Every structure is written in C-alpha cells, then in structure tokens.
Amino acid sequence: MATDTHETVVSACLDSHGGAIGMPQLCGEWIPHQIFWLLVALAATFFVMSRIALPRIAAVLAERSGTITNDLAAAEELKNKAAEAEAAYDKALVDARAQAQQIVAEAKAEIQAELDVELAKADAQIAEKAAESEKAIAEIRDGAVKSVTDVAKATTKELVAAMGGTADAKTITAAVTARMKG
C-alpha cells in the first residue's frame, strides 16, 4: 500500500495507516473516479469492438462460410464426376465381357466345324480300313476252312484205307462236310 508510510490521512475513507474505513466500494469520494475511468475504458472497448474487431470477425466468418460452401459444391461436383466415370467404366466392362463371350462362341463354333469335318474323314477312313480287314479275314477264314477240309478228307481217306476199306472220294467228301457243319 503506497500510503503505508504516510501518516497523513489522504482520504475520508482511509485511516492514518492506509487501511479502509468501511467498504471502499461505497466511499463517495472515489465514486466519480471509478465512473470516469469506467466510461473511458468502456468507450475504448466499444470503439475497438465495433470499429475494428467485430467487422473483421464477421468478415472472416462470412468468408469462411463462403469458402466452405464453395468447397462443398466443388466436392459435390467431383463426386458426380466420379459417379459418371464409374458408370462409364461399368459400361465398358459389360461391353468387353459381351464381346469376349461372342469371340469365344465364334471360336468354339469354328473349332466344332473343323472337328466335325476331321471326325467324318476319320470315320470314313476307319470304315474303309474295317471293310478291307473284314474282307482279308473272310479270305483267310475261307482259306483255312478249305485247308481243314482238305486235311480232313485226306486224313479220312488214309484212315479208311488203314482200316482196310476203300472209299470213294464222293462219300468221304459228304461225310467230312457233314462233320464240319456239325
């Protein structure tokens, strides 16, 4: 307290050692002082706020909300563009798939046709070979049957001769043929 060392009373509301008598707030002597400086400070605050601070903050807030709105609009536009691009991509994909399927089907048909021709050719060859083979087999079989008949005739003749009989060729042939069939 500045008045501590001071023994003279400088105010009706202070004792000789600078302590307060009563509430300093209610001391009438200081009230004009308080009001004067309050008004000065209030005026300064009001000037600063209304002339400088508030318009500036309002401008900044408006600018920010404008920027945000613009950015949101831009984002919306970009989103639409992205959706369009996606749709185009999907369409391209579907087209490509359809085309691929078509190509596959064509290739398959072509291959099938070629395969059919080759198969037919092969079948014909096989049939020809089979016919030839059958003919050869038939010849061989005939040959074999004839040989067996000859051998059987000869053997029969010899057997008959050995048993002391005589047989004419006609009888032997008929007997062998009957046996062979049986």
Add this chain to the structure above:
Amino acid sequence: MKLRKKRVTQVATETEAASEGGLVFHPLDQFIPTSLFGDGAVHWYTPSNLTLWLAILVLAVVGVFVLGSRGRGIVPSRIQSVGELMYGFVYKMIEDVTGKDAVKYFPYIMTLFVFVLFANYLALLPMSYSPTSMIAITAVLGFGVFIAITVLGFVKHGTAFLGLFWMKDAPGFLRPIIAIIEVISYFVRPVSLSIRLAGNITAGHVVIKVFAGFAALTLASPAAILGIVAIYGLEILVAGIQAYVFTILTCVYLKDALHPAH
C-alpha cells in the same frame, strides 16, 4: 496486501480485538484505489490502479480481438478462434433470447459481455484490482442498460410500451395490483443486475482474502491454502457465469423493450 501490525483508527474496538488475537483481516483493503504516481488523494481524474487494470483490460481486448484476428485466417489461429467463439456465443445468445431483429444491437451487448468477462477474469490474477467489484461501476453498467432499454422501448412503441405492465390476461380487479408489482420489479432490475455482479465478485475476493488471513496460522495453513485453491476454482466458474448472466439478462430485458406485448 501487506499485513499491518497495528492500526490506530477511529474504530478502535474492532482493530484492537483483531491485533490482540494475532489474526489480522483486512479483506476489503484490496478494493482501495491508490494513486499510481505519488501518494496523493485519488481525485476523479487521478490515474490509479483501477486505471491501470482497466487499461490492461482494453489491451487484452485488443490483443484477443484485434491482434488475434490479424491474420484473418480461413483456418483460425488459437487466439482468433477464441475471439470467434465469443463472437458466435454472444451472437447466438442474442438471436435465441431476443430475436433476429435485435442483431443490430449486437456490438453494444458484445462490448458489455467482453468488458465484464475480461474484468472478472483479470481480477482473478493475484495482486490485480477488480473493477467489477465496484458497486459504482456495475451500477453504471446496470443503469446504463436499464435507461437505454427503457428509452428504446418508448422510442419504438411510444406509450404502448407501458402495456408491458398491464396484463391483459389477468382478471380485471387484479390488473392494477399486478401492474404495481410489475413496475416495482421493472425498477429493481438494474439494482439487482448491478448488485449481483458486484456482490458476486466482491464476495469471492473477500472470501479468498479471509482464507489467506487464516493461512498466517501455522496449524490452519494447509486447510486454508486448500480452501483458497477450492474457492479460486469456484471463482473461475463464477467469473464466467456472472458475465454470461449479465449479458443474457440484458438480452431478456432488451426483448421486453422490443416486444412489450406478452
């Protein structure tokens, strides 16, 4: 605030009792305005510690609202966002409580809010001086609001503004009685507005000072220091709430002036 061993005063009984007990409480001495230059008497024009702290207040306002928003950043700096937060807070309060047509009074209400808020918070700094604990100062604020709002009401609505006191919904014989009560409560508004603010801030500072006095006793000092911490926390809350209440009541009263019909 220095402890004085002994003081010789006109009110001898009080001080003798105090100095004999070893405990010396001068909780109100913190509100004495002292001259900054020299020890002379404090006249109305004298620069005092009140002047100093009001100047600090104005500088703080400039720092937060002017220097803080200097960058005008789309992405705000920290101090700028504090200023914008207060701006949005008060703006929304006026819109919600008073209505959209009251937005043109925003600078006045914002000035009041910022002044009271900064005064309350700066007063919580140790060794500082609290302007809002002065009843004269809050009375100027309160009566200023009251007179401005009353004049505004009469300018906007003429004598129809008196309809504020005349309840058309009430039964006929009750209307004069209600009108008297309404008039009284209307004139109590500035008194309660100013005394609430000054009383809250004074009470907080006095209580802290009394606890600080107890801290001089060795045994009681831990409890006293804990008490100071707790009360200080409460005072931080009260400082904000009182600024809010002062502003929102101003908005409520302004609403009565703009729309006197109930």
Add this chain to the structure above:
Amino acid sequence: MEGDIASIGAGLAAIGSGIAAIGVGNVAGNYLAGALRNPSAAASQTATLFIGLAFAEALGIFSFLVALLLKFA
C-alpha cells in the same frame, strides 16, 4: 470478546446466504430432475437455468451485502 451489536446483525444477515443456497440448490436440482426425464429438452433450457440461478443467487448476495454493510460501513 469485544464486539458490537452490528456484528450480531451481520452474522444474522449472513444466514440469508445459506437460505439462498437452498434456493440455488432447488433450481439446479429441479433442472437436473427435469433434464433426466427429458434429456432432449435439457439443452434448450440451460439459459433459463442460469437466469433462475442468477435470480436465486442475487438474493443471497443481497444478504451478504447487508452483512458487509453492517460490519464495515
């Protein structure tokens, strides 16, 4: 202990602060009860809460002021 009759008056006036505390507690408690019943409406009534708290508290501050006046003025 020495003292004067004003100190007794100041002490009596300080009781008013305690009674105002009941009022403040009433306001806050009823707000909380209402807010718990209907939490969606709570946010819109905070302004009313603070106004009510301020009115209740102001009367306690009046009695504190009377105590100060009796003691120091």
